[in-house]
Amino acid sequence: MIYNQSDILAFEDLYRRNFVNSLTGFKSLVLIGTNSKEGSMNLAPFSQVIHVGANPPLIGILFRPHIVPRHTFENIIQTGHFTINHVHEKFIKEAHWTAARWETSEFSATGIKEDILENFPAPFVRQSKIKMGCKFLESYDIKANGTHFIVGEILMVLCESEVIGSDGFIDLEKAGTLTVSGLDSYHKTRKVARYQYPKPGNKVEEI
Amino acid sequence: MIYNQSDILAFEDLYRRNFVNSLTGFKSLVLIGTNSKEGSMNLAPFSQVIHVGANPPLIGILFRPHIVPRHTFENIIQTGHFTINHVHEKFIKEAHWTAARWETSEFSATGIKEDILENFPAPFVRQSKIKMGCKFLESYDIKANGTHFIVGEILMVLCESEVIGSDGFIDLEKAGTLTVSGLDSYHKTRKVARYQYPKPGNKVEEI
Numbered sequence: 001m002i003y004n005q006s007d008i009l010a011f012e013d014l015y016r017r018n019f020v021n022s023l024t025g026f027k028s029l030v031l032i033g034t035n036s037k038e039g040s041m042n043l044a045p046f047s048q049v050i051h052v053g054a055n056p057p058l059i060g061i062l063f064r065p066h067i068v069p070r071h072t073f074e075n076i077i078q079t080g081h082f083t084i085n086h087v088h089e090k091f092i093k094e095a096h097w098t099a100a101r102w103e104t105s106e107f108s109a110t111g112i113k114e115d116i117l118e119n120f121p122a123p124f125v126r127q128s129k130i131k132m133g134c135k136f137l138e139s140y141d142i143k144a145n146g147t148h149f150i151v152g153e154i155l156m157v158l159c160e161s162e163v164i165g166s167d168g169f170i171d172l173e174k175a176g177t178l179t180v181s182g183l184d185s186y187h188k189t190r191k192v193a194r195y196q197y198p199k200p201g202n203k204v205e206e207i
Numbered sequence: 208m209i210y211n212q213s214d215i216l217a218f219e220d221l222y223r224r225n226f227v228n229s230l231t232g233f234k235s236l237v238l239i240g241t242n243s244k245e246g247s248m249n250l251a252p253f254s255q256v257i258h259v260g261a262n263p264p265l266i267g268i269l270f271r272p273h274i275v276p277r278h279t280f281e282n283i284i285q286t287g288h289f290t291i292n293h294v295h296e297k298f299i300k301e302a303h304w305t306a307a308r309w310e311t312s313e314f315s316a317t318g319i320k321e322d323i324l325e326n327f328p329a330p331f332v333r334q335s336k337i338k339m340g341c342k343f344l345e346s347y348d349i350k351a352n353g354t355h356f357i358v359g360e361i362l363m364v365l366c367e368s369e370v371i372g373s374d375g376f377i378d379l380e381k382a383g384t385l386t387v388s389g390l391d392s393y394h395k396t397r398k399v400a401r402y403q404y405p406k407p408g409n410k411v412e413e414i
């Protein structure tokens with residue numbers, strides 16, 4: 001079936017959101033923890049998160065247009081710091097629930113526990129097995145739809161050493177990290193294979 | 208275990224690449240098809256792909272610094288069009304192999320078949336069950352490391368109608384779309400649940 005842009009634009013709103021949000025495939029699923037400049041804690045789920053670089057370690061996040069209050073975006077810009085926390089099956093319902101329009105902190109409201117670690121100026125998720133403390137670096141306003149792409153520097157990583165391989169690869173499956181598709185579908189994973197660095201002459205072999 | 212930025216910067220190069228590339232969690236896995244301005248076809252795997260917007264349908268891709276030839280990036284900037292193709296288990300080895308430094312087109316070299324559809328000016332992957340034709344819109348140079356974030360408009364989507372739900376959600380698991388972690392680890396998925404739109408008063412319920 002072929003859907004042209006005019007077909008997609010003619011879809012009912014929620015249908016189009018579900019459809020287009022599915023097109024990028026399986027996505028990163030993280031909770032971003034921030035403090036407001038008044039010191040109240042915020043936690044929200046994000047799936048528009050990408051690797052930007054390893055040296056220095058950088059991460060990118062896309063935020064929706066800042067035309068209504070976006071606490072996470074505002075807090076990052078105003079305080080300069082945020083945490084990124086992987087989501088596991090044990091608290092997936094609570095993680096999803098943090099997206100509701102809470103008047104109070106999502107931590108106390110949903111039962112997700114905060115951790116303040118090493119004096120880092122943003123809250124971590126206690127239940128999360130892989131988490132990072134990050135510092136805001138750059139923000140770009142996307143002309144086409146008013147979204148904001150921000151780049152942050154990874155200042156610290158908290159991760160149990162038993163999920164880290166001898167080559168630095170983190171076994172996310174062993175850690176129980178989930179992935180998301182569309183707006184609201186959560187998935188576990190099952191490894192197919194790791195493959196060696198590809199070269200023209202050699203057939204692809206498993207690691 | 209806590210790794211500070213100085214620990215991460217002190218890692219051996221490949222160790223750091225494996226480690227930091229794992230931190231964003233499971234990632235989108237797509238093949239991007241392009242034509243050079245001379246008309247030769249190119250195909251390469253990407254995992255730095257994010258949803259940017261649904262109305263209009265927009266997608267974002269991060270490219271590494273353009274200090275050595277980057278065919279996909281150059282072709283997109285020069286010709287203005289590209290395709291995004293989901294990857295399934297049946298051709299995962301070939302998809303990985305497209306990342307090798309081929310002198311010729313990755314299509315003929317790896318055995319992945321091209322499709323020219325609806326006169327779209329970039330090649331699609333025949334084996335792919337979910338694919339899109341896109342037009343280049345914007346490019347942003349990331350100051351921190353010289354990468355490039357580009358935004359494209361989705362002009363057409365090809366997808367079997369039986370994987371699209373009544374609410375527009377595309378069942379990527381049914382389609383067999385894979386996900387990637389780190390640099391080289393490929394995974395299938397198993398759905399945990401879809402959850403309803405979250406509200407403060409209501410416990411989270413499955414769809």
